[in-house]
Amino acid sequence: MIEQAKRLDHVKEYYFSSKLREVRAMAAAGKDIINLGIGSPDLAPPQQVISALNEALVNTGAHQYQPYKGTPDFRNAIAEFYQNHYQVSLNAETEILPLMGSKEGITHISMAFLNEGDEVLIPNPGYPTYSSVTELVGAKAVYYDLNAEGNWLPNLEELAKKDLSKVKLMWVNYPHMPTGASANEKLFADLVKFGKENNILIVNDNPYSFILNDNPKSILKAEGAKDVVLELNSLSKSFNMAGWRIGMLCGSEKNLNTVLKVKTNMDSGMFYPLQAGAAAALRLNGDWFSAQNEIYQSRKEKVLKLAEALQCEPEKDQTGMFVWAKVPKGTNAEAFVDFLLNKYHIFTAPGFIFGSNGEGYIRFSLCATEENINRAIKRIKPA
Incomplete structure (x- = not known):
């Protein structure tokens, strides 16, 4: 058998590459997965x-x-x-x-x-x-x-x-x-x-x-x-x-x-x-960014409500297309992510994949429609 190069001995497969196979398998099995883990914009490029x-x-x-x-x-x-x-x-x-x-x-x-x-x-x-x-x-x-x-x-x-x-x-x-x-x-x-x-x-x-x-x-x-x-x-x-x-x-x-x-x-x-x-x-003017940020701001407000329903504590003054939040006290981030995925079919990213100082945190992506974020909230906190 031909062995892999030694340079790969300490390199793992990218977390999202492997975890998304699990998510796709659940979706293929009929589970309605709400993906709040990946920072892949779902909006269209400018016309x-x-x-x-x-x-x-x-x-x-x-x-x-x-x-x-x-x-x-x-x-x-x-x-x-x-x-x-x-x-x-x-x-x-x-x-x-x-x-x-x-x-x-x-x-x-x-x-x-x-x-x-x-x-x-x-x-x-x-x-x-x-x-x-x-x-x-x-x-x-x-x-x-x-x-x-x-x-x-x-x-x-x-x-x-x-x-x-x-x-x-x-x-x-x-x-x-x-x-x-x-x-x-x-x-x-x-x-x-x-x-x-x-x-x-x-x-x-x-x-x-x-x-x-x-x-x-x-x-x-x-x-x-x-x-x-x-x-x-x-x-x-x-x-x-x-x-x-x-x-x-x-x-x-x-x-x-x-x-x-x-x-x-x-x-x-x-x-x-x-x-x-x-x-x-x-070469587009600033109106493009303003319009995008109106959408992201509205989504962020919804995600913050989701975080509150999960008893997570978001960091203050965050920019970008994610919400970074502490998981509930006494909770392991990886176990919390798996719990959300298996019980509520909501996928988020555990903080530890970004380094040891990310342990105790999860990351929510804003690359999801308000409708889907609202659906996630209702799964956690039914009306």
């Missing part, structure tokens, strides 16, 4: 985006290989978007690299900068892919704590006291998933300083900045950030385009060229109509 994609399908050369760095128009749209919404000036030719989703970026960045044995600072709790990719490239995950007492922000003073001589990269993610915490400009400035003082590449993963957030920010606005910072962004959440797999990486020409060495050996450019549609999305 202008669909129109732009359809029009691009008949353009000459639409089905040929596209530039590794994306089309000039798409890169220009990204630059305009960053200027208009974050007040960050980017050179469209040298400081922007389109991606096939943020997961691709996480992998490419890790392959481009990490050697075997290098250490990587990873938030606990945080997006599980940071850890998985770190293991896949033979680097070592070093977790830094986030907690409610610290408003789910890193304590850089404490981190600076540790031996950071082997640390080469630090993942941050604000607005934060899964907790919904937001960073302020001081934290971003401090992260830039921390990166420079310790020779660490800071990578901010920033896909949630327009969901229920009145003040979207980019770490690249901090003075001197481009020297030591890369920022991932995505159209998946902000424009309901998760299945399109479109994202971007922004930073200095030097750092992007390093990533490009990996990317050019992994793909042959993004489908032209997808880039045309993405460019149209990025």
Whole structure:
């Protein structure tokens, strides 16, 4: 029998990949499952985006290989978007690299900068892919704590006291998933300083900045950030385009060229109509976000009622498309999620999948209709 590569020995299948098989099996058996676990937008992309994609399908050369760095128009749209919404000036030719989703970026960045044995600072709790990719490239995950007492922000003073001589990269993610915490400009400035003082590449993963957030920010606005910072962004959440797999990486020409060495050996450019549609999305005005947030705010109010019915305690001042909440005292999060799934046929995400500091919490997704959220409430608390 051919054995798997040793790099997979410490990498588990993504939780949602395995758990959703169970959920689908229950649904196939006739169970009416209400899915509040996954952050996959159920709303449609903007109509202008669909129109732009359809029009691009008949353009000459639409089905040929596209530039590794994306089309000039798409890169220009990204630059305009960053200027208009974050007040960050980017050179469209040298400081922007389109991606096939943020997961691709996480992998490419890790392959481009990490050697075997290098250490990587990873938030606990945080997006599980940071850890998985770190293991896949033979680097070592070093977790830094986030907690409610610290408003789910890193304590850089404490981190600076540790031996950071082997640390080469630090993942941050604000607005934060899964907790919904937001960073302020001081934290971003401090992260830039921390990166420079310790020779660490800071990578901010920033896909949630327009969901229920009145003040979207980019770490690249901090003075001197481009020297030591890369920022991932995505159209998946902000424009309901998760299945399109479109994202971007922004930073200095030097750092992007390093990533490009990996990317050019992994793909042959993004489908032209997808880039045309993405460019149209990025050029929409703020009315689009306002309309989306009205829907998400209404859903969030319903989910908060559901959390109350379950005797869960949501964190305050959350942004993004999730509600992060403590499970009832004396309850194990995984057991609580299984209880909800098996008794009430409601699926939520247990906090422990995001790290040990997520134990005792569950995450509700807002990617469900109000009708379904109301149905979930009635299952827990019949009228």
